[in-house]
Each structure stands twice: as C-alpha cells, then as structure tokens.
Amino acid sequence: MQKDWCRMMNRTIAYVPSDNDVGVPVVIYRRVVEGLVEGNHWSDPPPHLADDLKSIKKALKGHFYNCQSRRCCYCSIELPNHGASIYLDHVISRRDRPDFMLSLNNLGAACGPCNGSKSAKPVLIEGLDVAGVVNVPMDSGAYILVHPQLDEWADHFELDEFSRIRKTTDKGGKTIEMCGIDKLNAARLSDHFASRDRAEVVKVITKVGSYKQRARKQRAIQLLRDLAYRGSDKARVAVARIEMEVI
Ligand SMILES: [Zn+2]
Incomplete structure (x- = not known):
C-alpha cells in the first residue's frame, strides 16, 4: 500500500473540476484523485478517502443525471432518480487508466445493463495506445463508441417503429454491440x-x-x-x- 502512495507523487493529475462543476470543494476532489491509484480503489478505496469518495460519487451522479437529461449515455433509457440505479461509467476503464477515474471527461451516467456489458472493453481506435495517452483524449474520432461528452446521441442512433435503437453510424453500431443494447431492442420488440x-x-x-x-x-x-x-x-x-x- 505504501508503494502506491509514493508512486502517485509522480503522477500527472488528469483533471480536477472547479468547485462549481460538481459541487465538491476542489481541495477534497484533488485529494481523492491523488489517492485513487488502482482501478479497484473505486469500490475499495483507502479508508481515509472512503467518505469523500462516497460524496464525490453522489455529486457526480447528480451532475451527469442532470447534464444528460436523466438518460443513460449509451442506450438513452430514462434513469430513475435514485443513486443506486445510476452507474458512473468510465469510458476508458479504470483498470486501464486509474488516473482518469475521476476525470469528468472520462465519465458518464449509464444504466446497469450498459455499464455492465461495456465493462472494461477497449474504447480507443486502433493505433491509439491506452497506456500512452497523456490526458483523456478529447477528439471524438479517438473513440470507437459514442462518447458521453464528445458525441451527440441523436447523431448516431434513431428509433424505429418498435422503439428499437438502430445505428445510423458505425460508432452507433459499435456502441450497441459493446453495451448489449440488442437485448433492450429485443425486449421492446417482445x-x-x-x-x-x-x-x-x-x-x-x-x-x-x-x-x-x-x-x-x-x-x-x-x-x-x-x-x-x-x-x-x-x-x-x-x-x-x-x-x-x-x-
Ligand atoms: Zn443504457
């Protein structure tokens, strides 16, 4: 554990939001960002950060719930206004890049099935090394799936007469595949x-x-x-x- 604390001292901090972005004082946010150095710290944080991480997650869920008009960033179903039913999805997985774990540009609010299906699948285009990027890529073209912050949902999908989510672009198709949206489509047809x-x-x-x-x-x-x-x-x-x- 001690080794982790030493290693983080040399780490670049990807992004710390201002106080107004999510309503968490920047000093607390920064302390937690610096302290979460392994992917599993998301669910099993160092004890001295546990309470602050809990507050940050709650604030982030509220932030994205409102920014995304209450909808899952991938399948667009309306999310319940209940924290336990909203999942914070790491676009680039926290396993691959724990330093992006609390980066607003790497997060979105998703439903459980999309978040679970997407899991830690690779999201960057071929030729982009997830370990090699310095910051969260901010070019939509860097991603193979529809990005919660960089893409417009309606530019990549449409609903058919059965309310199935249909792709209108390759990115849309990849998102349907990665997030298991075909199951939702089948349920709507059923x-x-x-x-x-x-x-x-x-x-x-x-x-x-x-x-x-x-x-x-x-x-x-x-x-x-x-x-x-x-x-x-x-x-x-x-x-x-x-x-x-x-x-
Ligand atoms: Zn979803």
Missing part, C-alpha cells in the same frame, strides 16, 4: 407478444442473428411466428421484420 411468451421471444431474437445455418434461422423464425399468434397484430409485423433482417 412487448407486442403475449406477456407469458416475452422471455422466450427475447431469447430467440437475441440469438437468431448469430446462427450460421439458414435452416436453423428459419426454425427460430417459425417459432416466433407461432408465438406471434398469441400476441398483437404488431407481433406478426415484428416477426416479418426480424425475418427480413436475419435471413
């Missing part, structure tokens, strides 16, 4: 099926695209078609749409 069938429908829809054999895909579509008879008219339209997309 809303048109009978409630007892929805879990099964989500399972089939999320898998059918990955099947290699055409016959297997067709069997899955037939199952959806059978289930659609217990749903609304739109369930049958949904199956036709899925069939068009995967076969």
Whole structure:
C-alpha cells in the first residue's frame, strides 16, 4: 500500500473540476484523485478517502443525471432518480487508466445493463495506445463508441417503429454491440407478444442473428411466428421484420 502512495507523487493529475462543476470543494476532489491509484480503489478505496469518495460519487451522479437529461449515455433509457440505479461509467476503464477515474471527461451516467456489458472493453481506435495517452483524449474520432461528452446521441442512433435503437453510424453500431443494447431492442420488440411468451421471444431474437445455418434461422423464425399468434397484430409485423433482417 505504501508503494502506491509514493508512486502517485509522480503522477500527472488528469483533471480536477472547479468547485462549481460538481459541487465538491476542489481541495477534497484533488485529494481523492491523488489517492485513487488502482482501478479497484473505486469500490475499495483507502479508508481515509472512503467518505469523500462516497460524496464525490453522489455529486457526480447528480451532475451527469442532470447534464444528460436523466438518460443513460449509451442506450438513452430514462434513469430513475435514485443513486443506486445510476452507474458512473468510465469510458476508458479504470483498470486501464486509474488516473482518469475521476476525470469528468472520462465519465458518464449509464444504466446497469450498459455499464455492465461495456465493462472494461477497449474504447480507443486502433493505433491509439491506452497506456500512452497523456490526458483523456478529447477528439471524438479517438473513440470507437459514442462518447458521453464528445458525441451527440441523436447523431448516431434513431428509433424505429418498435422503439428499437438502430445505428445510423458505425460508432452507433459499435456502441450497441459493446453495451448489449440488442437485448433492450429485443425486449421492446417482445412487448407486442403475449406477456407469458416475452422471455422466450427475447431469447430467440437475441440469438437468431448469430446462427450460421439458414435452416436453423428459419426454425427460430417459425417459432416466433407461432408465438406471434398469441400476441398483437404488431407481433406478426415484428416477426416479418426480424425475418427480413436475419435471413
Ligand atoms: Zn443504457
């Protein structure tokens, strides 16, 4: 542990917000930034920083909740106004760059599924070394996914008639893949099926695209078609749409 404290003395501090940015006195913020030197300090901080980190997390959640108009920075679902349901996502993972852990430019408020699915996946474009960048890259082109601070959500996605989130750019597509947004899309489509069938429908829809054999895909579509008879008219339209997309 002592070694960590020594090592941090030589570290560049990526970013410390002013008092007004998140409502935490800069002197406290700086002390915590300097003290969190390992990725796991986010959930297991040095004891003398635990209370201040807790306050900072609460302030950051409030900050991003409001800045992002209460929406998840990746899938755009409305976040509940409850701290435990808001996840602070580190765009560049805290495992890769603990020194970016409290950098406002490296954070966004996300829902649990997006935050969990994205996890510590690499986000920088090929050729950019995550260990080599000095500060949080502030060029949107440096990232393969839609960045909470540098990109406009609506520039990369649109909603279809089933309220599914569809990509309009490669970055949008990568974000859907990395954050597991296909599951949310499948759930939205399943809303048109009978409630007892929805879990099964989500399972089939999320898998059918990955099947290699055409016959297997067709069997899955037939199952959806059978289930659609217990749903609304739109369930049958949904199956036709899925069939068009995967076969
Ligand atoms: Zn989300």
